Amino acid sequence: MKWCRFKxxxxxxxxxxxxxxxxxVEGNPILGDYKKTSRTFPLAKVKLDIPVVPPTFYCxxxxxxxxxxxxxxxxxxxxxxPKKPDIGYRTxxxxxxxxxxxxxxxxxxxxxQYEGELVAVFGKKCRNVSKEEALDYVFGWTIGxxxxxxxxxxxxxxxxxxxxxDTFKPMGPWIETDVGDLNKLTTTIKVNGEVKxxxxxxxxxxxxxxxxxxxxxxxxxxxxxVMWMGTDGVxxxxxxxxxxxxxxxxxxxLTNPVVLEK
Numbered sequence: 001m002k003w004c005r006f007k008x009x010x011x012x013x014x015x016x017x018x019x020x021x022x023x024x025v026e027g028n029p030i031l032g033d034y035k036k037t038s039r040t041f042p043l044a045k046v047k048l049d050i051p052v053v054p055p056t057f058y059c060x061x062x063x064x065x066x067x068x069x070x071x072x073x074x075x076x077x078x079x080x081x082p083k084k085p086d087i088g089y090r091t092x093x094x095x096x097x098x099x100x101x102x103x104x105x106x107x108x109x110x111x112x113q114y115e116g117e118l119v120a121v122f123g124k125k126c127r128n129v130s131k132e133e134a135l136d137y138v139f140g141w142t143i144g145x146x147x148x149x150x151x152x153x154x155x156x157x158x159x160x161x162x163x164x165x166d167t168f169k170p171m172g173p174w175i176e177t178d179v180g181d182l183n184k185l186t187t188t189i190k191v192n193g194e195v196k197x198x199x200x201x202x203x204x205x206x207x208x209x210x211x212x213x214x215x216x217x218x219x220x221x222x223x224x225x226v227m228w229m230g231t232d233g234v235x236x237x238x239x240x241x242x243x244x245x246x247x248x249x250x251x252x253x254l255t256n257p258v259v260l261e262k
Contacts, residue, residue: 063230098173
């Protein structure tokens with residue numbers, strides 16, 4: 001099933017996507033509390049919002065071996081691989097829906113880059129779960145673009161603006177509950193229609209069940225929380241006028257243009 005949040009004349013509602021239509025629902029499907037209404041809209045005509053407003057926004061970094069190797073070569077250093085799962089956080093102010101513009105701040109440098117990521121959306125309260133049962137707590141999957149300003153990332157004591165500035169976290173376009181085998185997913189990143197990178201989505205150093213289990217030992221994960229799972233490859237610079245597409249098999253494509261701050 002595909003679930004979205006979209007704008008209507010009554011505000012923002014959850015919707016069930018079937019074929020090329022969106023059926024408005026009452027309630028919250030992530031909590032399992034919803035019912036269909038009689039209101040249906042053409043998918044092409046609706047304005048999608050972020051698919052979930054997360055209570056907690058978890059974000060994994062340095063989680064693909066090839067990414068570590070290629071970035072080390074670029075920097076002229078030996079690769080250093082993480083020895084254990086390590087999680088960070090992002091802020092909701094940075095979230096941006098599918099189709100809306102990533103705003104590059106006027107004082108941002110050239111190293112303004114995309115990162116295409118698989119995103120887990122949780123549907124059940126999760127505390128101290130095993131790796132084997134971890135995916136039982138995932139409601140579905142969506143797509144994230146972890147936009148980053150690398151000069152700020154290197155210079156600031158924290159990543160408060162390099163990763164968390166307004167519009168730096170596009171997420172969507174919807175939540176897919178039936179992605180199938182994660183090992184069969186492929187992530188493709190395009191800029192202006194040109195393929196910049198393609199990688200096996202699940203080719204992670206520590207996979208989603210490992211991260212979920214590890215985090216849940218110390219932090220209660222709640223319904224609606226999200227966990228971004230990191231990126232592979234070597235992200236390239238993007239600039240105002242570009243359009244970035246992040247496509248993941250069996251989920252869809254997250255598309256956002258880039259504009260300069262006014």
